[in-house]
Amino acid sequence: MDWDDLRVFLAVARTESLSGAGKTLRCDAATVGRRVTRLEEALKARLFLRSPQGYQLTDAGQRLLPHAEAAETAMTAAGEDLGGTAxxxxxxxxxxxxxxxxxxxxxxxxxxxxxxxxxxxxxxxxxxxxxxxxxxxxxxxxxxxxxxxxxxxxxxxxxxxxxxxxxxxxxxxxxxxxxxxxxxxxxxxxxxxxxxxxxxxxxxxxxxxxxxxxxxxxxxxxxxxxxxxxxxxxxxxxxxxxxxxxxxxxxxxxxxxxxxxxxxxxxxxxxxxxxxxxxxxxxxxxxxxxxxxxxx
Structure with a gap:
């Protein structure tokens, strides 16, 4: 599983929209949508329910969320450990x-x-x-x-x-x-x-x-x-x-x-x-x- 795909997943989960996630990640909404689709295909699970009101997590998305957040925490900690100065x-x-x-x-x-x-x-x-x-x-x-x-x-x-x-x-x-x-x-x-x-x-x-x-x-x-x-x-x-x-x-x-x-x-x-x-x-x-x- 690609960490960058998990980053996209977290951004969509938090903003409940492709455009909002795109602003967070500094990329266009179409790219965010493709990355979400790629992750869903890799996991063989639908992660979001799409509606005019936005993107809501499915049961599978809810189960993935804590794992993605744990990965985010680990990546942040690694950066802090390697990049800290004095x-x-x-x-x-x-x-x-x-x-x-x-x-x-x-x-x-x-x-x-x-x-x-x-x-x-x-x-x-x-x-x-x-x-x-x-x-x-x-x-x-x-x-x-x-x-x-x-x-x-x-x-x-x-x-x-x-x-x-x-x-x-x-x-x-x-x-x-x-x-x-x-x-x-x-x-x-x-x-x-x-x-x-x-x-x-x-x-x-x-x-x-x-x-x-x-x-x-x-x-x-x-x-x-x-x-x-x-x-x-x-x-x-x-x-x-x-x-x-x-x-x-x-x-x-x-x-x-x-x-x-x-x-x-x-x-x-x-x-x-x-x-x-x-x-x-x-x-x-x-x-x-x-x-x-x-x-x-």
Whole structure:
């Protein structure tokens, strides 16, 4: 079985299309289609169901998938073993994260990793949704809750804290807030309710605050609304040091705690490169969250 054919198989399985696989592999869709057909003929098994909606794995394709992923891991490990220099890591690392972490914590963490490994290309994908590791949308994912299904390795990174917050100028122009009962007189900033992609992000139910009057599916947009003196919102403590004039509201009465989790594909445990990168990311994130929260 040709490794290049397995690479094509994995690309189609992850993108569910010939064109998507072609972009990943930097070749045309027709070539991808011929390679898939060649692999199916060699194995005497149909690997994909073709439809207008895309390419879906058959039972035979599902059985082949873990073997192809194991081959990919072995080839990557061989390249790392033969090509490594003085402990430096090169290549590409794509990190998926919710936009709060991606905006306020990861830039500093990734800058430090890049200083240690200047030939490493780091990409931060900040999206308010759950990432699909089986499709290799990212190499490492930071989540706000641990997944319960899939061939994944999950470890808790650190707790982080959130509070109601507003700009000092907003608070000076509006009725005082001495208890949660006073929140009803204020404009609330938060998530668009039907776009909350993880139950851990459903903050307002725990605060006693009223309905969302200014909403966004992005944490960073919500913070910009708070900075614009538009109202009161739940913000990450680690975001406050970078937002001049923003202060906590009722910190002794309302305090939320959540956790970040590092999520990896199970096969990546065999890769020394990925283990080292995961360790560097984990240590850096814990340290940066603790540093920023200590400033609030």
């Amino acid at each position: 402990g430096k890591i090169s290549g590409q690392l794509r990190i998926g994260a919710p936009d709060g972490c991606a905006n306020y914590v990861l830039p500093q963490v990734c800058a430090a990793i890049s200083d240690l490994h200047p030939d490493l290309d780091i990409q931060i994908v900040a999206l308010p949704r759950v990432f699909n590791l089986s499709r290799r949308e990212a190499d490492l994912v930071i989540g706000v809750s641990p997944p319960t299904a899939g061939r994944l390795t999950v470890q808790k990174l650190t707790d982080y804290h959130l509070h109601l917050a507003a700009h000092r100028d907003y608070l000076a122009r509006h009725p005082p807030i001495r208890s949660t009962a006073d929140l009803g007189a204020h404009r609330i900033i938060g998530y668009i309710p039907d776009m909350i992609f993880d139950k851990e992000l459903d903050y307002l139910g725990e605060t006693g605050a009223g309905p969302v009057r200014l909403g966004s599916n992005s944490v960073s947009v919500q913070m910009q609304m708070v900075r614009a003196r538009a109202g009161i919102g739940v913000v990450h403590d680690f975001a406050i040091p970078g937002a001049a004039g923003v202060v906590k509201v009722l910190p002794d009465e309302i305090s939320l705690k959540r956790s970040f989790w590092l999520i990896r594909h199970a096969d990546d445990r065999r890769s020394d490169r990925m283990n080292r990168l995961a360790e560097a990311l984990s240590e850096g994130l814990r340290r940066e969250v603790a540093r920023l929260e200590a400033l609030t």
